[in-house]
Amino acid sequence: MISAAARMFAVVALASLLACERQTPEYHEQLLVFGTVVDIKLYGVDAKRAAPLVAQVAEDFQYMHEAWHAWHPGSLGRVNQLLPSGETFAVGPSLLPLIKRSQDLSARSGGLFNPAIGNLIALWGFASDEPPTGPPPTNAEIRAVLDLKPAMSDVHLDGINIHTDNPVVKLDFGAFAKGYAVDRAIERLREAGIADAVVNAGGDLRAIGRHGQRPWRIGIRHPRAPGILASVEVEGDESVFTSGDYERYFDWQGKRYDHIIDPRNGYPAEGLSSVTVFADQADLADAAATALFVAGPKAWLPVARAMGVSGVMLVETTGTVQMTPGIRERIHFEVDELPPIIISEAL
């Protein structure tokens, strides 16, 4: 005979277990690699299985960071040393797919995403561990690079061999390598049987699966104030990349110079303070975020279409927010006062 009290106890015990259950299924680790914070969350995986996997991802990130660094010695550093000679030489195997993929994305962006302008980025002081303090480079210095029109199509690959006839080509994958690395991290997690995860490399994220009973919830930073501007739910497999003028910049004589350089005129791109791109792959989202930032508030739509992104949200320097119609339906503003909003044509 079971008394009512005993049965009640059984019910409460079960309820307690269910309540506690919610605390366990998420595994979270924060890595300081790739010159940024990488947030990794796995859902429904215990720490015993997750920890070695995340350690492996961290190792991959560290390797890629060193190999692809634009101004530290490494595979890419060596390529940049040899390219101006005009000679043909063998390129490190990890760099080949990165160069090919960035050539393709650069062509699709009409050259607005252009990793061949490493010399311009260096002129502005953004190819350095210490943040630049100005002054900006002179017009003559910029013209000396710009007049030779460095482009990814100047880089010729033949098997594992590379060469260029353009002496001002210098590769800088700062606007692309993180996205490419996030894709590799997701690949590695999937190979290990992980279905629900998010990898966020300092605002460059890709999410797969769900957070249990609900989608992943992503906060998007406010470009001009502390805290969150908007949030969006993501599930299945989607990349969300945010690039902003607040990340790296310097102020000189009352003017802000940000780190995203317009390859057409050699000066920092103006008009936008942040760009958030939605796409099915992280490397595409990364390259597109840069290309749209360069295209600016009036000309981004055809570039977004050409690159094949799935959604866009931009914040103009005036505070106005532009969005594609699909994103307007998904985005939730987290600020008390809504900014002026412009809905663009569909992609």
Added chain:
Amino acid sequence: MNTKPHTRGDAVVMTVALVLLATLYGLFWQSDGHGAEAVVLVEGKRWARLNLFQDQELRVPGPRGESVIRVQDGQVRFVASPCPTQQCVHQGWLSQGGEVAVCLPNRVSVQILASDPRFDTINF
């Protein structure tokens, strides 16, 4: 099965059970997204866990020197850090579950914990 004879003992046990259930419900299922705790990491390793309702100032040693983190009224922020850009300090107060501030050069970060954070991760 006989459920009839409710003794006083049964009543006490049931009351305790209901209170326990309500408490657990409140603890684990009700959340407005505000975190009550934060975690400080140095080099990605846990250095301290902070109660956000216990005002205090911490000096966190990193490879470049000391980062100073302040806890006040349920919020937390960097108030000083030995880095050139001071991005961590400019980020200001954090209060929402999932929010994070980082001093990359000094390898120190602080993140708000919450049982059901409003954001799983933040694009910054």
